[in-house]
Amino acid sequence: MEFITGLYLFVIIISIYLYSLFLLLLFKNKKGLFTHNLSKEDLPTVSILIPAYNEEKTIAGTIQSVINLDYPKEKKEIIVLNDGSKDNTDKIARNFKDIKVITKLNSGKADSLNYGISIAKNEYIVVVDADCYHEKDALLKVMNCFKEDPNIEAVTVAIRVKNQETLLGKLQYVEYTIISWARKLLEFLNSVYVTPGPLSVYRKKTLERLGGFDKNNLTEDIELAWRILRNNHKIKMCLSARAYTIVPETLKQWWHQRLRWDIGGLQTFAKHKDTLGKPNYGMLGVWVAPFYLSSFILAVLGFIVWTYILGRKFITKILSYFYSISTESFILQVKELHLTPSIFTIFGVLLILTYLIYITFALKMMDPGRIPTKRKATVVLYMFFYLALYPLVFIQSLYMFFFNKSFKW
Amino acid sequence: MVVQKDVFWKAAIITAIVFILGVSLGILLESSRVKEIRDEYKTVEVEWADAKLQSSLFQVLSPKFCEASIQENLNFADKVYEEGLKIERYEDANRLSNEDSLLYEKQRYTLFKLEFWLNSINLKEKCNANYTNLVYFYLDDPSLTERPKQDTLSIILKELKQKYGQEIMLIPIPLDLDIATVNVVKTAYNISVAPTILINEKIKLEGLYSQEEIEEIIQNEQGKTN
Numbered sequence: 001m002e003f004i005t006g007l008y009l010f011v012i013i014i015s016i017y018l019y020s021l022f023l024l025l026l027f028k029n030k031k032g033l034f035t036h037n038l039s040k041e042d043l044p045t046v047s048i049l050i051p052a053y054n055e056e057k058t059i060a061g062t063i064q065s066v067i068n069l070d071y072p073k074e075k076k077e078i079i080v081l082n083d084g085s086k087d088n089t090d091k092i093a094r095n096f097k098d099i100k101v102i103t104k105l106n107s108g109k110a111d112s113l114n115y116g117i118s119i120a121k122n123e124y125i126v127v128v129d130a131d132c133y134h135e136k137d138a139l140l141k142v143m144n145c146f147k148e149d150p151n152i153e154a155v156t157v158a159i160r161v162k163n164q165e166t167l168l169g170k171l172q173y174v175e176y177t178i179i180s181w182a183r184k185l186l187e188f189l190n191s192v193y194v195t196p197g198p199l200s201v202y203r204k205k206t207l208e209r210l211g212g213f214d215k216n217n218l219t220e221d222i223e224l225a226w227r228i229l230r231n232n233h234k235i236k237m238c239l240s241a242r243a244y245t246i247v248p249e250t251l252k253q254w255w256h257q258r259l260r261w262d263i264g265g266l267q268t269f270a271k272h273k274d275t276l277g278k279p280n281y282g283m284l285g286v287w288v289a290p291f292y293l294s295s296f297i298l299a300v301l302g303f304i305v306w307t308y309i310l311g312r313k314f315i316t317k318i319l320s321y322f323y324s325i326s327t328e329s330f331i332l333q334v335k336e337l338h339l340t341p342s343i344f345t346i347f348g349v350l351l352i353l354t355y356l357i358y359i360t361f362a363l364k365m366m367d368p369g370r371i372p373t374k375r376k377a378t379v380v381l382y383m384f385f386y387l388a389l390y391p392l393v394f395i396q397s398l399y400m401f402f403f404n405k406s407f408k409w
Numbered sequence: 410m411v412v413q414k415d416v417f418w419k420a421a422i423i424t425a426i427v428f429i430l431g432v433s434l435g436i437l438l439e440s441s442r443v444k445e446i447r448d449e450y451k452t453v454e455v456e457w458a459d460a461k462l463q464s465s466l467f468q469v470l471s472p473k474f475c476e477a478s479i480q481e482n483l484n485f486a487d488k489v490y491e492e493g494l495k496i497e498r499y500e501d502a503n504r505l506s507n508e509d510s511l512l513y514e515k516q517r518y519t520l521f522k523l524e525f526w527l528n529s530i531n532l533k534e535k536c537n538a539n540y541t542n543l544v545y546f547y548l549d550d551p552s553l554t555e556r557p558k559q560d561t562l563s564i565i566l567k568e569l570k571q572k573y574g575q576e577i578m579l580i581p582i583p584l585d586l587d588i589a590t591v592n593v594v595k596t597a598y599n600i601s602v603a604p605t606i607l608i609n610e611k612i613k614l615e616g617l618y619s620q621e622e623i624e625e626i627i628q629n630e631q632g633k634t635n
Contacts, residue, residue: 011429012428012431016423016427017424020427022415022418024416028413062520077432114419173592188414283412287417316553316556319554320560323617324564327561327619327620328620342435345502346431346434
């Protein structure tokens, strides 16, 4: 057996395992995925922190969205943390009544949030990015989740895409839907490994005890979630509560964002690598960290396998083209189609079909009626082209991480 | 919030089952292909014996067997050529089997082709036939940079074969299958590079040539025969 075949089979084993795991979780918990409670009894007080840096285009919408949240006004404190914006963010924020606007020198999102936590008066801290919008009942659903288990230290929501006009927006719509879906399934393993910025709620005491957000991490929301899990606490995902975010509309912006996510992920893993395989760190040690590591390995190995296969084909095609021209016999030949399935084909088809079923099911459940009738082409593009970009970004992030290349926001 | 840890081992069992089933299916497919090639070899063996017998018959009985014999030789050539392509295709798809699982078959087909070449030379002489023997020496396992060169020449030769039909006996012979007769041929014709074309056992073309260049030589050869 060739080395590349062995490598491929290894990637296949990990992929089948992850697919099986997610499908098992899905079928086991199908009925309880969207359960929520809209009770207004015994609601705790919340401090909503909106860190903002040059967000003049979106800050007004976000503040209005937070004001509109269906939550008792007297139990809601809204604080905009203007992190030294150079645009009109501060001015726009100050047009709103009944909110606090703190203007400070630029020190980064994590530091701004830590400052916000220190001045927040209420029991719970709600973090909201300055370019996000929420369904009215989102906070109510989230706060009711905390009542389920006193050991739940953070709750996050389904992040959806607001701007879906461009192809990239549509592709990210599929991606965010799948991510929300997968995150919900991971909740059943107490393995929600990120509490994303668009809307996540934490117990203030826990944040204070854990030391707040890590200023040195590019993805402070991932790192904090890992620290919560590391301390054997729980994070819940409220799939029926929704926050809408503005996603990158150009490939350049997208690449930059993903690079930050990947480097941040690597920083987080490096910081918590001591938990790997250790049951005393709960699910972080036995599942989240190994899962993260296996994702890295899959990305790198997948990249190697595909680069090898496609690279060989590319070199052969280019040389054939060159030789055809040099012999003045430029012959374009369509190869005869022979169905000769190999082990690659068997597992490849199996994995593609399984993933297609998984995606279709997730999209159908999250947005009934829209999928698969309207977004078939997007799903295909997502599976075969969009996902292929992941390893490329990851390879660059590996390079930047290991060679200490600075990342500019 | 209860952690559903049971899914970990359940997923492991499913993975093991799916993986074993997939690999078993793969092995089954691959071995059935090897078996198919071996079975077809038996048929080709009979056909070859038949073709050889016809060639011998005309020598002892009557020249009227010439045409039939040439035809049989050509049919056999096509059959062996197709089998060669099939072996190549199957070999590419066989990922789990030993890399040399079809080596024996390839060697046997090469021997067939060598015999067929010899028969073509004999028929050409005895029957005063007008076809051109075009022996194409290539590598069974070329390097990444050699493969496109061979592929290009294969396409050119295929085009020529389609154009000239039975006027050309196209005989592809792999140089690197460790066959003693092939080594003798290599020495006899001083063949040191692949691809090389040998036309009517006289003209040797090393490397790549355009379709027009090869065609010109073939036409010259056929003119000489006429």
